[in-house]
Amino acid sequence: MAGIYLHIPFCKSKCAYCDFYSVATVKNKEQFVTAICKEIELRKDYLFPDSVQTIYFGGGTPSMLDLQEIDKILNALNKNFTIEEQNEITLEANPDDLKESYLKGLKSLGINRLSIGVQSFIPDDLLLMRRSHTAEQALKSVQTAQDQGFENISVDLIYGLPNLSMQSWKQNIEKVIALNIQHISAYHLTIEPKTLFFKYYQNGKINLPSENESLDQFKKLKELTAKNGFVHYEISNFAKDGSISFHNTNYWMDVKYLGLGPSAHSYNLTSREWNISDIRAYMDGIFQGKLVKETENLSKNEKYNDFVITSLRTMWGLNTEKLKKKFGEKYLSDFIKKSKKYIDQNLMKQDRQNYFLSEKGIFISDHIMQNFLIV
Ligand SMILES: C[S@@+](CC[C@H](N)C(=O)[O-])C[C@H]1O[C@@H](n2cnc3c(N)ncnc32)[C@H](O)[C@@H]1O
Ligand code: SF4
Structure with a gap:
């Protein structure tokens, strides 16, 4: 069992908060699709023997x-990899792109999960974030997707935004819940x-909210999602009816x-690789038959660090x-020793052999x- 991630590096314009790799022009889109299909061929053995x-x-x-471009990419994947019949094929989408005919096309191509970037339903927040859609478009995109038969929809929200009041945040969560979707990804800015x-x-x-205000927004999110049947299965992710990603x-x-x-990361259990974050250099490399990427072989410590995180x-x-x-007695005792102080401070919890971050701990997870980490 394995996964494939495809990084599509185009945006209409750059949002005020985002540093994911993308370019605000589509002038190379056609060439890019040819390049990524070529990369699929070049890397067809990477996941072997996994499906x-x-x-x-x-x-x-x-x-x-375009639908034809997605079709071309999916065909290349099918030709070069064994795709399981019971699959999950997700497409991240911006609300302003989700017109009825496009959604119909996505469905017929086999896309069975949508992750829609709503971020907020508050017009002023959308403007401040420089989003390319309105709150109405966001609502409509989800409803149209549902009308077209999508039964696994995730919505992205951002909290901890400048001047976000508790009242507005509560309204955002309630609006998303009322949409009757299966999954919410809520990220702190x-x-x-x-x-x-x-x-x-x-x-x-x-002005950014204080740590206490942010923590209150997080608690509200946990409270309202739990009340409405969502399971908080990862720091930023909530799923209903078993619809985890x-x-x-x-x-x-x-x-x-x-x-x-470009910028996509790979992992094959022993090493990590990442493609160059530059569409031109990425495509030039591919068209010369080579991948412009870096590779890092993972030491035992690095594998352990990944496991803990x-x-x-x-x-x-x-x-x-x-x-x-996986790692032996020495790593175990290091973990147990370090976790003691967090358990005492109620930042972590222990249930027999399982250790978790507490609600308070989740909020400062990076620090914990x-x-x-062992270096
Ligand atoms: C890389 S974006 C791609 C999705 C799509 N382009 C969109 O804008 O909806 C994935 C999600 O990451 C989140 N995100 C990106 N940058 C962030 C930041 N600086 N702080 C918090 N969330 C962020 C947003 O919620 C966004 O929807
Ligand atoms: S949030 Fe999405 S649309 Fe906005 S710049 Fe990032 S990737 Fe592009």
Whole structure:
């Protein structure tokens, strides 16, 4: 069992908070599709002998691809990999791209999961974030997708936004829940260098919520989603009726994945690779038959660090039996020793052999995980 991620690096314009690799022009789109299909051929052995259970079109904005382009990519994948019949094929989409005929086409191509970037239903927030859609378009896109028979829809929201009041945040969550979708990804805003928000922040143009306000927003999110049948299965992810994202779960379960397209990361259990974050250099390389990428062989410490980070992110937590079996007694005692202080501070919880972050701990997860790492 393995996963394939395709990075589609096009956006209509750059959002104020986002530092994912993308370009705000489609002038190379056709050539890019040819290049990624060529990369699929070049990397057809990467996952061998595993079959592919999940495919994820991420970005950037995959919904800027035409139906014919998606079809071409899926055909190339089918030709070069064994795709399981019971599969999950996700496409990240911006609301303004999701017209009825496009959705119908996606469905017939076999896309069976949509991840729609709503972010907020508050017009002022959408403007501040420089989103390319309105709140009405966001609502309509979800409803049209449902009308077209999509039964596995995820919506992205962002909280911790400048001036986001508890009242507005509550309304955003309630609106998403009322849409009767299966999955919510809710991210706390991070101010990334090189973004417009970073500039605004440095110039004092935006006020960010205090840590306590952010924690209250997170608690509200947990409370309302739980009340409405969502399971909080990973730091930022909530699923109803068992609709967890299998693709993302694979990342946390130590299975192989192949990342195609500029900036995409791959993992084959022993090493990590990442393609260059530059569409021109990526395509030039591919057309000369070589991949412009870097590779890092993973040491035991690095594998252990990945194991701790990915396990603690999920509701299944970290199982110490598994840790001992994979890494041995020395790593186990280091983990147990370090976790004691977090358990005492109510930042972590222990249930027999399983260790989890508490609600308070989830909120400062980066800081906690940092302390577990062995360098
Ligand atoms: C890389 S985007 C791609 C999806 C699609 N292009 C869109 O805009 O909806 C995936 C999600 O990451 C989240 N995201 C990106 N940058 C973020 C940031 N700095 N802080 C919090 N969430 C962020 C947004 O919720 C976004 O929908
Ligand atoms: S959030 Fe989505 S649309 Fe906005 S810049 Fe990032 S990838 Fe592009």
